[in-house]
Amino acid sequence: MTSPRSTTTCTARRNPPRRAREPPSSSSSSSSSTVAVAGAAAAAPTQIAPFPLDDLLLPSSSSSFPPPQPYSNTSDASLNLRVFLRVRPLDAAPRPRRNPSGADSKLLRGRSAPRPKVAKGKSGVCLIVNSASSVTLSAPPPLSSTSALLDSKRIKSEVYNGFSFVFPPESRQPEVFDRVMDPLLVDFMSGKSSLLVAMGPTGSGKTHTMFGCPRDPGMVPLALKKIFSYAVGNAARTTDDNFPRTYYISMFEIYSERGKGERILDLCPDGVDLSIHQLTIKGLREVMISTLAEAESLVACGMLKRTTAATNANSQSSRSQCIINIRCDRKSLLDGNDLSLGSAVLTIADLAGAEREKKTGNQGSRLLESNFINNTSMVFGLCLRSLLEHQKNPRKPLQKHFKNSLLTRYLRDYLEGRKRMTLILTVKPGEDDYLDTSFLLRKASPYMKIKYSNLDDFSGLSSQKRSNLTLICPENFKRRKLNDLELAVENCDASANEDSRESKRVDDSEKLQEIEPSQVLNSSSESLATLDSKVGHYDDLYAQLQRVTRNEMIMRNFAKALWQVLKQYKQKLLESEGAIEILKETIGKKDNEIMELQKKLEELSSYSSCQMPLFVEEFSCRVDDQSTCHATRPQTANSDTADSVASSDSRWQNNVEPIEQGSKNVLSRDYGGKNIEFGESGVWEISCPVDLTESANDPLIGSEETCVEAEGVASNDTASDLHQIGHKEEVNNSNTDCSYSLVLESPKHPAKVQCSERLLYEPHGYQEINQEHNDSKGLKSAQSESMCNGSSKADDDEGILSLSGNKGPILANDSKRPLGSDVLLNEDPETKNEFQVKELPEREKHDSTSKPCNVKKSKRRLLPASTMLLKEFTGPDIDTDKPKQERPKASAEGTGRSNGSISLIRLLNALPK
Ligand SMILES: Nc1ncnc2c1ncn2[C@@H]1O[C@H](COP(=O)(O)OP(=O)(O)OP(=O)(O)O)[C@@H](O)[C@H]1O
Known part of the structure; x- marks a missing residue:
């Protein structure tokens, strides 16, 4: 039994359809069965040609293996891919009525689907079998005249030739088996x-x-x-x-x-x-x-x-x-x-x-x-x-x-x-299946040429x-x-020992003698198969090697890039370490400097520990019968210097008069017609030229007393260590407050000590204050040189401000400088209302017999002027050094002003005008 000769031709014909090509002549002689192709196939393409199935059906061959008729035995057909075509009966596949979409259809695995009822389809067919290797595919007739006109140029019929065999719809399974499967089985049983x-x-x-x-x-x-x-x-x-x-x-x-x-x-x-x-x-x-x-x-x-x-x-x-x-x-x-x-x-x-x-x-x-x-x-x-x-x-x-x-x-x-592979194409011959069948035949028929x-x-x-x-x-x-022969071949290739090779050859020859020629052939084919397998294996290895090589290149490049980045980071790290070293050195130097400064500070501290306290104990101030405010220095001032200074300060010249009371210099000042005489103690009195007499209207709505000791000033600082660098008396632009203060500083320490009192006035009160200031315009400075001892000089150099309480001179610096050294009150050229107290430059040793160590250290706060004045008026009963919480609360009318200020104002108001 041989398959028909393949003639892989597929022709497409246009309307009017021509007669399908006759099947190849080989088909008639290819099989023992006679394929009676309907000669009228072309004439009546819509009808299936009667197919002599009985002739095609082989005798029951499944019971006994047929004589081997592999495809390889045929001459030409063996060279090509065998393509069979099987035409399904028209009514073999009834279709279900409803649409089993994905939603309602059930995936059937392990179950048999319900068999749908037979649907009576159209009777027309589109495919007829011309011969054992040829079919004609005809397009179904158009449904309407319009579409017929449109489809007039369409391909009406196609003839496909060259199939290995065409199984008509009536063909049975054993026939298909004999033609398609049996040759494959023969090859299979022979090891292919x-x-x-x-x-x-x-x-x-x-x-x-x-x-x-x-x-x-x-x-x-x-x-x-x-x-x-x-x-x-x-x-x-x-x-x-x-x-x-x-x-x-x-x-x-x-x-x-x-x-x-x-x-x-x-x-x-x-x-x-x-x-x-x-x-x-x-x-x-x-x-x-x-x-x-x-x-x-x-x-x-x-x-x-x-x-x-x-x-x-x-x-x-x-x-x-x-x-x-x-x-x-x-x-x-x-x-x-x-x-x-x-x-x-x-x-x-x-x-x-x-x-x-x-x-x-x-x-x-x-x-x-x-x-x-x-x-x-x-x-x-x-x-x-x-x-x-x-x-x-x-x-x-x-x-x-x-x-x-x-x-x-x-x-x-x-x-x-x-x-080698074999294809069996299955198609449906119905008119409805024309598109599917046409598509398959057009695509698959060329495969016959493989x-x-x-x-x-x-x-x-x-x-x-x-x-x-x-x-x-x-x-x-x-x-x-492993096959013995394979082992022998491998050993022959690998062994260098001729003796063993000879012995193996003898063994192989013995085996070969025992083996029949067909066995030897099969064994050789196995060896070749093994070699082919190895070649394939080497191909795979080569592919793997290429992949590994490529990966290696990628990793190398990545490692290079990583190395460059690491190098950069290392360089930056080194630079950072160098900077850190420099900073460490700098910090070390600074530490040394700090240590030296601390040592000096300790030395100074130890040196000044036995010195007198810094500030005045009390501010002595009193109001005499003439309502004159006096400020006094305990030491006799240099009248020459005082004169020279007073001459340059019209206000003080006019309003402040040094008062000679024995050995004391008394400074008085007119406050709105009232002279306030500052007491005996060495006092630098700097007061605000406020018309206190007008305070009956009580324009003063508040005051603030502040006394700030900066951190840098040690309690054991002596007066010689401090400078009064300023006395401020100013009225700000709001014209509602007036403040004055003493500003001290120590040359050893950058910090300052400031004592100040700030008075707040109502605008009404300010008018008079302002007027007072206007009257006092031109006041430049005043020097209390006249109140200082004669050893001081009216120089513009720095000096020491010494303040003393009413108990006499209590402040001494290095015991060589006279208490109450020369100071100069100068008007600040920029702020006319501001006075500065400058110490005269000469630092003469104070040979005073004062004993600084006898002075209490408890009262170091520089008292506000108002408090000092009040103390002077009322006597020592008022303890202004009490903590604030211990002091009696200010009266309701005080509205926050200090007790001292209020009392002072009241007192002044009570004075007869
Ligand atoms: N030659 C034939 N003779 C009789 N019945 C057939 C034949 N071919 C197919 N049938 C019937 O047609 C129906 C569909 O066939 P089959 O399931 O084999 O098609 P299929 O090509 O495998 O479809 P699918 O690709 O969807 O699985 C089945 O009920 C089958 O019994």
Whole structure:
């Protein structure tokens, strides 16, 4: 039985349709069966030609293995890819009534879908079988005259020739088996691997052809039946060779669940989801089968597990690409050793049919499955097309379309022409199926031109063997043993010992003598297969090496960049460390300076610890009968100096008169017609020229007394350490307050001590104050030189301000400077109302007999002028040094002014004008 000669021609004819080309002449002589092609096919293309099915049907060949008639025995057909075409009966696939969309349709896995009722379709067909290798596809007639006019230029009929065989609708499964599967089985049993793929639109009968049903088994069950019947027959006939065979079956499907990429599911019982890694499927179970019942049961389980669902086009549509592998492992019993002679794998792929959304009515998840199915079919076709174009024009590279789907990755060897494959196309002949059928025939018919001229059957075997190695579980893999001949070849290549080589040659020759020529041939083919496997392995290693090299380059570049960054950071770190060192040195120097200063301070502190306290104990001030305010110095002032200064200060000249009371200099000042005489003590009285007589109206609304001792002034500072650097008497622009203060400073310390009193007046009161100031305009300065002792000089240099209480001179500096040294009251050139007290420069030793240590240290606060005045008026009973909280609260009318000020004002008001 030979297949018809392939004439891979596909012609498209325009209206009016011409007569389809006669099938090739070889078809008439190709088979023992007579294919009576309807000669009127062209004349009546819409009718299916009567097909003498009985002639095509072979005698029941499944019961006994037919004589080997592999495709390789044929001359021309063996060179080309065999493409069969099977036409499904028109009414074989009734369609469901309702639309099983993704929402309401149920994914059927492990269940049989409800069989829809038979729907009576149109009687028209679009495909007729011309011959055993030719069909004519005719477009259905237009539905309306308009569309008929539009479609007048359309292709009306197409003739497709060159199929290996065309199975008409009436063809039965055994016939298909005999023509398609049987030759593959022959090759398989002789140790060659092959692939059978069913392609076609949905519902065209792919699954029916491959698996069939219990009443009408398909290719797989028939193949298994034949395999085991052959094995049983051989066993009954006392095995004709020494290569008992062991069969294994593995099944899996590639599916896509809700469009989440492709997945692989092992269809064997207890099979789980698998993963593909570097073109190999990991963990795929391979079940050894020893009987037909086991094999059928296993396949049935797999089919129940397969993903199916109902669509408009098929009530039990396959939603996955199903692949079943039947592996035959041959073993040699030579010398009693259980030696494997290699394996052949028969792979059967039932692809999910291409779908059109309009026809299937799929929605939701069904639609996503359709996309996956169509995509896989497209990639599969692209691979074959690329192979064809590459064969036509070798300069065209073979595209790597196989990478785009798991199915094509798995079948790469077949799709790149290294292994032989067989296609069986299934189509539906109905008019409604015209588009699907036309699409399939147009796409797939060119595949017939794919040639296997360079096909090496043994390499194919070895490649399949390599693939099998990846399929088999590790435990199965361990069972495999190296062939003796392979070991011998390897040892021959590797051994340098001639003696051992000779001995091995003797052994090999002995073995070869024992082995029959067919066995030797098979063994040699196994060796070549092993070598081919190694070459493939080296290819993989080379690819891995390239990847590793590229990764190494990337890591090197990354390391270089990282090194540069680290170097920069190191440099910055060094710079920072240098800066830190410099700062440390600077800090050390500063610390030393601080230490030296502290030492000096300690020395000074220890030196001045026994000196007199700094400030005046009390401010002596009294008002005499003439209501004159006097300020006195305990020592006799230099009248010359006083005169000279007073002459430059018209105000003091006019209003302040030094009063000679014995040895005392008394300074009086007129406050609004009242003379206030400052007492005996050495006092620098600086008062605000406020018209206190007008205070009956009580313009004074408040006062603030402040006496701040700055931190830098130590309690043991002596007067010689302090300078009065200013006395301020000022009226600010708001004309509502008047303040005056004494400002002292020590040359040793930058801090200042300031005592001040601030009086706040109402605007009414200010008017008079302002007037008073206007009257006193021109007052420049006053010098109390007249109140100082004669040793002082009226110099503008710095001096020491000494203040004394009413108990006499209590303040002495270095005991050489006279108390109450010369000071100069100068008007600040910028602020006319501001007076400065400057000490005369001469620092004469004070030879006073005063004993500073006798002075109490408790009263160091410089008393405000008002308090001092009040003290003078009221006597020592008023203790202004009491803490504020101990003092009686100010009266309601005081509104916050100090007790001293209020009392003073009251007192002054009580004075007779
Ligand atoms: N040659 C045939 N003879 C009788 N019945 C057939 C034939 N081909 C197909 N059928 C019937 O048509 C229906 C659909 O067939 P099948 O399921 O095999 O199509 P399919 O191509 O596998 O579809 P899908 O790709 O959707 O899985 C089935 O009920 C099947 O029994």
